[in-house]
Amino acid sequence: MTLMQAGGGAERASNHTAFVVEQLGRAIVAGEYPADTMIPLDPDLCEMFGVSRTVVREAKKTLIAKGLIQSKAKVGTHVRPADEWNMFDQDVMRWHAAVKNPTRFYEELFEIRMIFEPAAAAQAAGRVNQLGCEELYRLCDQIAAATSRADFALADYAFHKQVLKMSGNRFLQSLGDLVQTALYSLFMSESNRDYADRREGVAERHRAIAAAIASGTPEAAREAMGRVIHDGYWNAIPDARVAGG
Incomplete structure (x- = not known):
């Protein structure tokens, strides 16, 4: 042999x-x-x-x-x-997203993202990085110019991953795979075919995060990130019922 x-x-x-x-x-x-x-x-x-x-x-x-x-x-x-089950495992998350009715799975993703992503944005605003902020704005432009749902999802994921990186916290950065799976499965879902009509609005909401981080205002960054996560969730699961939503 x-x-x-x-x-x-x-x-x-x-x-x-x-x-x-x-x-x-x-x-x-x-x-x-x-x-x-x-x-x-x-x-x-x-x-x-x-x-x-x-x-x-x-x-x-x-x-x-x-x-x-x-x-x-x-x-x-x-x-x-x-x-x-290990819910942070990418395969386990992907399998959940593929089931017939993944609403509860998306609810749990929404909850965990609302815990750590607004905190990461606030942390990034406390550690202003000019090059990092320029990258955030560039990714916002990519979201607005996306010509396919896949490009839209990948640009959005890259934005959120950049925010996690700019937080300077390695534990937060390690959660990037969770965000990737969450965003990609949401954006590629059947309920999210209208990305072309929404992309400029989504880009503007992401620019609000970038602006808050660039200006060094943690609370504004926290609130802007929360709005983006909330809007994305409700667009993908329009009939979902989230406490306080």
């Missing part, structure tokens, strides 16, 4: 593992395997997905690390309660 062949085999096995993780993860999050129920035995999973036991074991290890399942010797593998 050549090194190239060996590498190719490893890549195929990795792809198979990712496929099994994707299918099982989506099924668990969608409720096809409720909490405390057993998932199929390894031989059955091998037959279901046409993969080896090694692939199934690796896939289960990945799902265990994400907090979705727990395996016990001589008992089997069961689904853990949803409140024990």
Whole structure:
């Protein structure tokens, strides 16, 4: 066996593992395997997905690390309660966004973002960075000029990531992946097809954040960020009911 062949085999096995993780993860999050129920035995999973036991074991290890399942010797593998899942895992968030009715998931994303993003904007305003502010304004222009929903979502994410970076707090910066998943899933949702009609208004609300940060006014930055998160949430989930909304 050549090194190239060996590498190719490893890549195929990795792809198979990712496929099994994707299918099982989506099924668990969608409720096809409720909490405390057993998932199929390894031989059955091998037959279901046409993969080896090694692939199934690796896939289960990945799902265990994400907090979705727990395996016990001589008992089997069961689904853990949803409140024990790793909600900061990008795959887990993506699977939630893909379910038929993700409203509760979006509500929870809204709540957590309202906790840390306005605080990050206020922190950034207390540490004014001219180059960072110029980048914020540039990204606002990208939002306004976006020619596709994907470009719109990516420019918005880059803006929020820049604010987190400008906060100077590494813990806040590490939450960027959560924001990315939240924004992208919201903007690419079926309810958000009107991005072209809204993009200038969205850009203006983001410019208000940039202006508050650039002027060194933390409270104004906090309030402006809160408005952006609130408006984005209500646009994506128009029938949602948020306390105080």
